[in-house]
Amino acid sequence: MSFASRVSRDPLFQAGLAILLLVTLIALAWRLYSPWTSKDMVGAPFQSPSIEHPLGTDDLGRDVMTLVSEGVFITLFVGLASAILIATIGLLVGVTAAVFRGLVDAILMRIVDFLLSIPSLVVALILVAILKPSIFNVILVIAIVGWPASARLVRAYTLSLMEAPYVEASRALGSSLTHIALRHLIPNMTPIILGSILVGTRAAILLESGLSFLGLGDLERVSLGTILFYARRSAALISGAYWLIVFPGLLIMLIILALTLITLAIERNLKVKE
Numbered sequence: 001m002s003f004a005s006r007v008s009r010d011p012l013f014q015a016g017l018a019i020l021l022l023v024t025l026i027a028l029a030w031r032l033y034s035p036w037t038s039k040d041m042v043g044a045p046f047q048s049p050s051i052e053h054p055l056g057t058d059d060l061g062r063d064v065m066t067l068v069s070e071g072v073f074i075t076l077f078v079g080l081a082s083a084i085l086i087a088t089i090g091l092l093v094g095v096t097a098a099v100f101r102g103l104v105d106a107i108l109m110r111i112v113d114f115l116l117s118i119p120s121l122v123v124a125l126i127l128v129a130i131l132k133p134s135i136f137n138v139i140l141v142i143a144i145v146g147w148p149a150s151a152r153l154v155r156a157y158t159l160s161l162m163e164a165p166y167v168e169a170s171r172a173l174g175s176s177l178t179h180i181a182l183r184h185l186i187p188n189m190t191p192i193i194l195g196s197i198l199v200g201t202r203a204a205i206l207l208e209s210g211l212s213f214l215g216l217g218d219l220e221r222v223s224l225g226t227i228l229f230y231a232r233r234s235a236a237l238i239s240g241a242y243w244l245i246v247f248p249g250l251l252i253m254l255i256i257l258a259l260t261l262i263t264l265a266i267e268r269n270l271k272v273k274e
Helices: 001-007 012-035 064-100 101-117 119-130 135-161 166-170 176-188 191-211 224-233 241-269
Strands: none
Touching: 001 012, 001 241, 012 064, 012 224, 012 241, 064 101, 064 135, 064 176, 064 224, 064 241, 101 135, 119 135, 119 191, 135 176, 135 191, 166 176, 191 224, 224 241
């Protein structure tokens, strides 16, 4: 049975995918149904959930369901875009370190060790403070602080692949290290790359939500973290507007749970091809 078949039949993968699809489809359906945008003031401030406004309104009278439906896609976009960058950089650095070894491996891994020793949130706060807090700068910052962990994971997996019989045969035939990496290693790393993207997406969503909650995200675009920032700034909890905090927070939790279940399914079905 192939890796894809094993993963697709795993109950954890099915549960995670179902949660992720459910959240995405509900957000998409409301985006298509709602006549409002995230900037429209359509009701009284802090109006509790009702039939017209299922998740109530915020301090400006904006429909929270509309904010949340837009925030889900912005959050997922930031998470996925950051994760792809993280996986790409991690793949290049990890494979290079494992294939060439020696001085190259030592230098790259010392850089990775140094970056991993610094708290990622602290680095992200400094970089976002220096750069303009736009959505693309947030993605770049998340990628910068996230790639070292991916590189270490890819390096370890590449070292195990280097011991595979087909790689040993290719080396015995005189193939160059570059040829081995491009022809035999990278094409067989789909599971680990997919896992790296999922883990990176999960970490990126949490980091983006944290930065946005602190007011360092792109406040011109509505993410789930931005909604929590506005809720904190308007003292929503003190005003009794619990829905401004509960629903965005619950959606972040569900998205992270879904990605975690899918990642666990991939990890327990991951086998090195012999």
